Amino acid sequence: MNMRFLDACWGKPVDRTPVWLMRQAGRYLPEYMAVRSKCTFLELCKTPELAAEVSIQPVDILGVDAAIMFSDILTPVEPMGMKLDFVPGPVFENPIRSMADVEKLRIPQMEQDVPYVLETIKILRRELAGKVPLIGFGGAPFTLACYMVEGKGSKDFAQIKRMMYAAPEVYAALMEKITTMSMEYLNAQITAGAQCIQIFDTWGGILSPVDYERYVLPYTTRLINGLNRMETPVIHFVKGSGAMLDSVQKAGGDVMGLDWHVNLGAARDLLGPKMAVQGNLDPTTLYAPQNIIEREVKRVLDENAGRPGHIFNLGHGILPTVSPDNAKFMVECVHRLSQK
Amino acid sequence: MNMRFLDACWGKPVDRTPVWLMRQAGRYLPEYMAVRSKCTFLELCKTPELAAEVSIQPVDILGVDAAIMFSDILTPVEPMGMKLDFVPGPVFENPIRSMADVEKLRIPQMEQDVPYVLETIKILRRELAGKVPLIGFGGAPFTLACYMVEGKGSKDFAQIKRMMYAAPEVYAALMEKITTMSMEYLNAQITAGAQCIQIFDTWGGILSPVDYERYVLPYTTRLINGLNRMETPVIHFVKGSGAMLDSVQKAGGDVMGLDWHVNLGAARDLLGPKMAVQGNLDPTTLYAPQNIIEREVKRVLDENAGRPGHIFNLGHGILPTVSPDNAKFMVECVHRLSQK
Numbered sequence: 001m002n003m004r005f006l007d008a009c010w011g012k013p014v015d016r017t018p019v020w021l022m023r024q025a026g027r028y029l030p031e032y033m034a035v036r037s038k039c040t041f042l043e044l045c046k047t048p049e050l051a052a053e054v055s056i057q058p059v060d061i062l063g064v065d066a067a068i069m070f071s072d073i074l075t076p077v078e079p080m081g082m083k084l085d086f087v088p089g090p091v092f093e094n095p096i097r098s099m100a101d102v103e104k105l106r107i108p109q110m111e112q113d114v115p116y117v118l119e120t121i122k123i124l125r126r127e128l129a130g131k132v133p134l135i136g137f138g139g140a141p142f143t144l145a146c147y148m149v150e151g152k153g154s155k156d157f158a159q160i161k162r163m164m165y166a167a168p169e170v171y172a173a174l175m176e177k178i179t180t181m182s183m184e185y186l187n188a189q190i191t192a193g194a195q196c197i198q199i200f201d202t203w204g205g206i207l208s209p210v211d212y213e214r215y216v217l218p219y220t221t222r223l224i225n226g227l228n229r230m231e232t233p234v235i236h237f238v239k240g241s242g243a244m245l246d247s248v249q250k251a252g253g254d255v256m257g258l259d260w261h262v263n264l265g266a267a268r269d270l271l272g273p274k275m276a277v278q279g280n281l282d283p284t285t286l287y288a289p290q291n292i293i294e295r296e297v298k299r300v301l302d303e304n305a306g307r308p309g310h311i312f313n314l315g316h317g318i319l320p321t322v323s324p325d326n327a328k329f330m331v332e333c334v335h336r337l338s339q340k
Numbered sequence: 341m342n343m344r345f346l347d348a349c350w351g352k353p354v355d356r357t358p359v360w361l362m363r364q365a366g367r368y369l370p371e372y373m374a375v376r377s378k379c380t381f382l383e384l385c386k387t388p389e390l391a392a393e394v395s396i397q398p399v400d401i402l403g404v405d406a407a408i409m410f411s412d413i414l415t416p417v418e419p420m421g422m423k424l425d426f427v428p429g430p431v432f433e434n435p436i437r438s439m440a441d442v443e444k445l446r447i448p449q450m451e452q453d454v455p456y457v458l459e460t461i462k463i464l465r466r467e468l469a470g471k472v473p474l475i476g477f478g479g480a481p482f483t484l485a486c487y488m489v490e491g492k493g494s495k496d497f498a499q500i501k502r503m504m505y506a507a508p509e510v511y512a513a514l515m516e517k518i519t520t521m522s523m524e525y526l527n528a529q530i531t532a533g534a535q536c537i538q539i540f541d542t543w544g545g546i547l548s549p550v551d552y553e554r555y556v557l558p559y560t561t562r563l564i565n566g567l568n569r570m571e572t573p574v575i576h577f578v579k580g581s582g583a584m585l586d587s588v589q590k591a592g593g594d595v596m597g598l599d600w601h602v603n604l605g606a607a608r609d610l611l612g613p614k615m616a617v618q619g620n621l622d623p624t625t626l627y628a629p630q631n632i633i634e635r636e637v638k639r640v641l642d643e644n645a646g647r648p649g650h651i652f653n654l655g656h657g658i659l660p661t662v663s664p665d666n667a668k669f670m671v672e673c674v675h676r677l678s679q680k
Contacts, residue, residue, distance in 0.1 A: 165632045283496070287502045
């Protein structure tokens with residue numbers, strides 16, 4: 001079993017820097033598209049055999065040091081009582097706008113309501129045995145709330161901001177409920193076999209540092225504190241949080257995900273030696289010729305300067321139009337250039 | 341004449357903190373919409389009497405301490421030989437993709453090619469006499485290059501990144517040409533009467549700090565150094581640059597525009613006392629009830645802690661769906677709470 005990834009999460013020394021890619025099971029891979037052509041995105045999420053198949057593809061094709069289960073952060077929101085569709089972006093037809101809407105939300109029974117997620121994890125643990133560890137994941141409460149309140153993607157997040165400022169009691173009730181759901185959902189993943197949990201806060205970075213501490217941090221902190229973390233490290237990734245990493249760090253967790261807008265070395269200096277980091281190559285670097293990809297991989301490794309507790313990754317999800325050959329080359333570069 | 345804005349740009353003490361709003365001449369104002377309903381967006385940019393009229397509206401309606409001429413950053417790009425349309429976002433039908441494309445671009449003769457911009461400035465200086473100073477503006481070279489190469493807005497900026505990495509000589513030639521054009525364009529604005537210049541780098545923040553220093557900073561630095569700045573302060577605003585303000589500062593300029601993702605006090609500590617700052621209220625705060633708007637205005641003023649050289653503004657453009665009453669209330673709060 002390749003333990004490089006988990007060791008790095010715990011801050012232990014490793015022989016080579018472990019690497020995986022956010023969205024590594026995805027559209028840039030022809031092998032993924034072949035599976036995806038047979039069903040809808042949601043059907044793929046809900047069919048454990050297929051979800052497991054696409055989760056394993058990048059392990060075999062790219063040689064990454066961890067697998068992440070294929071799913072969507074909104075999967076557990078649907079059984080809270082919200083009708084979800086992808087067109088192709090996610091859309092809820094009944095967005096949350098009032099206390100009555102919040103009260104109608106239920107906390108799913110994970111074994112009954114999202115059995116396919118837990119089954120995907122079990123299949124993956126069997127099929128990955130002796131290969132690489134398995135990462136489970138969920139959305140941070142704030143990011144889930146953004147989708148649930150806006151009803152879809154947004155540019156200015158006017159609805160959730162209005163709720164936050166003008167109806168703070170509705171906002172708080174919603175966030176409490178989502179936090180409880182997320183805790184149960186992620187602990188169910190751990191029980192099913194996930195060996196690491198990544199929390200994605202895609203929209204936490206839309207807020208000012210002060211509003212992040214007021215409206216997001218208490219809930220993410222409660223979530224992370226409520227996870228069964230004894231044997232399962234937690235990666236916390238807040239996109240766009242480069243100028244408030246000190247605030248984000250207060251939420252806890254073992255590994256801080258970094259996007260490409262920060263210098264990784266400066267971030268490590270700020271976060272201190274007890275927190276591992278994950279990142280942070282600009283995803284568009286994979287559009288570059290291979291000599292540039294190699295130069296940039298080396299730069300990120302140099303910024304880390306050999307400190308233990310670094311998981312190499314992109315600073316955000318791999319883009320659907322990059323070449324798999326370049327992704328594979330990047331993985332090779334990380335392993336070759338970091339070899340002790 | 342209300343000199344509060346210019347004094348603050350130069351770092352001089354003022355009686356009350358000056359305030360204006362990015363995109364203050366815009367769609368949230370019914371008075372603007374009344375003018376705009378009679379013509380297209382580009383016609384409004386190219387008709388000096390109308391452009392001047394909408395530029396003055398927020399001075400009268402909101403009581404801001406500066407006017408900014410109404411125009412678009414892409415106005416001077418069209419006479420370089422690129423066909424521009426708004427649908428409603430900007431679209432160039434012949435994007436730049438090769439050295440031959442770059443070579444075909446011409447440097448406009450400002451008096452002949454964008455006379456309406458210079459005429460708008462002249463009208464505004466006459467009509468604003470005894471009221472408030474006039475801000476001219478332009479896009480930073482990188483932001484203009486993004487639009488010229490992508491041909492329209494983009495999510496991942498794949499085209500310009502590919503050019504930057506795989507055809508650096510084409511990228512450099514394009515950036516040189518845009519920088520020269522921008523220098524002449526902004527100096528023509530100063531000659532026509534602009535009393536301050538704001539450079540908008542809307543997309544500079546998509547890059548990593550290292551790529552910003554490699555691919556953007558040299559050109560913005562040359563641009564700022566080439567402006568007739570003796571009597572005309574320069575505001576440099578790079579959206580999304582909160583985690584690399586030290587890099588952005590190297591470009592020079594008198595005032596650093598800050599978006600709402602940074603703590604204004606921490607940014608001032610980093611930038612030092614010689615650089616003024618502009619910002620940085622979260623634009624969505626204007627969706628909040630007035631007691632929250634007042635609290636947040638006070639918070640930003642408190643972060644500045646009375647240091648000279650602060651121009652109050654939003655951290656990005658005012659959103660089209662906010663209430664003008666809230667914008668007006670925000671301006672009043674800034675003046676009332678900062679009064680010496």
